[in-house]
Amino acid sequence: MNTIITKEIKTSLPVGDGILKTVRAGQFKPDIVRVVLDLEKIVDFSAFVLDNPARLVIDVYGTEKKMKKPEATITKRRIVIDAGHGGHDPGAIGPRGLYEKNVVLDIALKLKEILLTDPANEVFLTRETDIFIPLEERTVIANNKSADLFVSIHANASPRRKARGVETYLLNWTNDEEAMRVAARENAISLKRMKEQMEKYKSDLDIILSDLRRENKRDESIKLAHYIQKSIVSTLNSDYKNILDLGVKQALFYVLFGAKMPSILVEVSFISNPEEEKLLSNDSYRLQIAKAIAAGLNTYVTSTPATQKVAGL
């Protein structure tokens, strides 16, 4: 309701990817726009509303494309790394002016390089340059790549300048005010608005989350989060003192909605804390974080039977 199609918007969009034929939109009534998805063959779908800007996201899932691989080829694991923010969205900004978007991109690029030293890894970045990508498109990239793992990298911020440490998140409900505040900031909406949204779309979110539980993705995400969290804290503490372990937490991050694989979001340190901002501006600190994430991923992969990984595809 209260929607109008502007002239700039194409009313028919051919897709033809084997799942969707076309997407059409029409001014159904003066204040109602109807969007029609012409389907080829779908297995499942989910729909949810996101804020700032207001948008309806509809994910349609088809059957997995079975790629023919020569038998001798080792099954590669596909890892999608997401550097938070970018372009017009700087993310959090430190007291000395350090931008989260630049720090996390650098860590993501370093991580990619480290992971690629293992021929069993295939690595994709959602962005490799300073460009803006909407949150919901980031998991779409991971789903389209049939990724086995999704890791979103961020730097934390708090109005409390003393707040510091490392924490890793997975997607779930939370009553924890701090965790909600972190997710609201990463979702680029206010805490108040986020609480309203959680209330309003509770049933839709319940469906998304129960799917995750049913498909075992939640347990795998918890495991992945713990390995990465532990690895970062112990790696950093061997070179730098007093890195605070804030643990594994859960909250509703838009960027993790709709991911079809184990997926986590890591807040590598607080850019709002003057000491941690200084560390984050340091190349060797970023490299240590990248190495630690790679080591955590590796521990996860080696602890997970190959059959399970294939089953997740």
Ligand SMILES: [Zn+2]
């Ligand atoms: Zn962020």
